[in-house]
Amino acid sequence: MHMNLILGGDPRAEFPVPGTEVFDTEGDWVLAEKAAKIGEALIESQECFQSLQRAAIRYLWKRRGATQPKLHLGKCQRPSGLLRYFSNCDFIVWFSANNVRDCKLTYWQMEALVFHELKHASLEEKDGVLIPVSVPHDWEGFVDEIKRYGIWKRDIRPIAEASAYALTLPFGEK
Numbered sequence: 001m002h003m004n005l006i007l008g009g010d011p012r013a014e015f016p017v018p019g020t021e022v023f024d025t026e027g028d029w030v031l032a033e034k035a036a037k038i039g040e041a042l043i044e045s046q047e048c049f050q051s052l053q054r055a056a057i058r059y060l061w062k063r064r065g066a067t068q069p070k071l072h073l074g075k076c077q078r079p080s081g082l083l084r085y086f087s088n089c090d091f092i093v094w095f096s097a098n099n100v101r102d103c104k105l106t107y108w109q110m111e112a113l114v115f116h117e118l119k120h121a122s123l124e125e126k127d128g129v130l131i132p133v134s135v136p137h138d139w140e141g142f143v144d145e146i147k148r149y150g151i152w153k154r155d156i157r158p159i160a161e162a163s164a165y166a167l168t169l170p171f172g173e174k
Contacts, residue, residue: 003108005107005108005111006038006041006042006045006111007037007038007041009107010107011106011107011108011111012106012107012108013106013107014104014105014106014107015034015100015105015106015107015109015110016034017061017097017100017101017105018030018061018097020063023061023063023097027063028062028063028064029060029061029062029063029094030060030061031058031059031060031061032059032060032061032093032094032095033059035059035061035093035095035110035114036057036058036059038110038111038114039057039059039093039114039118042111042114042115042118043055043057043118046115048119048144049118051122051123051124052118052121052122052123054123054130055090055091055121055123055130055132056088056089056090056091057089057090057091057092057093057118057121058087058089058091058092058093059092059093059094059095059114060092060093060094060095061094061095061097062094062095062096062097063097063098064096064097064098065095065096065097065098065099066096067098067099070155071099071103072096072099073095073096073099073100073103073105073113073153074093074094074095074096074100074113074116074117075093075094075117075120076091076092076093076117076118076120076121076134077091077092077093077094077134078090078091078121078132078133078134079091079092090121090123090132091121091132093114093117093118093121095113100113108149108152109149109152109153111149112145112148112149112152112153113152113153115144115145115148115149116145119135119144119145120134120135120136120137121133121134121135122135142156142159146159146160
């Protein structure tokens with residue numbers, strides 16, 4: 001597998017995460033500018049994100065993400081109501097600063113995380129209007145993710161193992 005980052009650079013280098021002092025002065029949320037550049041490049045270059053080319057997306061770092069029952073690295077949300085009014089965007093993609101920092105994600109893993117979160121967003125046309133839609137986890141999204149980034153985090157391994165096992169099963173070819 002070739003590990004070429006969408007923006008170039010060393011895929012094995014640790015991705016920079018804002019320190020706790022940034023949140024102490026700025027609050028619980030800060031802009032994730034480097035992640036935004038990755039997201040913009042992915043949307044521009046990957047056919048699977050074609051519907052997002054006209055989407056307004058904000059990328060943020062969240063001071064703390066959940067660690068139980070499962071480590072939470074990020075999330076793509078569709079804002080509604082008052083949040084939609086003030087954010088003026090179709091989607092908010094945020095990353096847990098504490099968990100990304102503690103896991104020491106590389107640029108490769110961070111790009112994979114941005115890719116994964118963008119797979120949860122889509123703009124669909126309805127009566128001539130583009131409507132933001134949240135997309136749940138699906139096999140198609142995981143296939144794209146695994147083809148491009150491999151098993152970039154532990155919880156993808158069972159999916160890859162199940163797929164490999166399924167290939168050994170006989171298929172009815174009648």
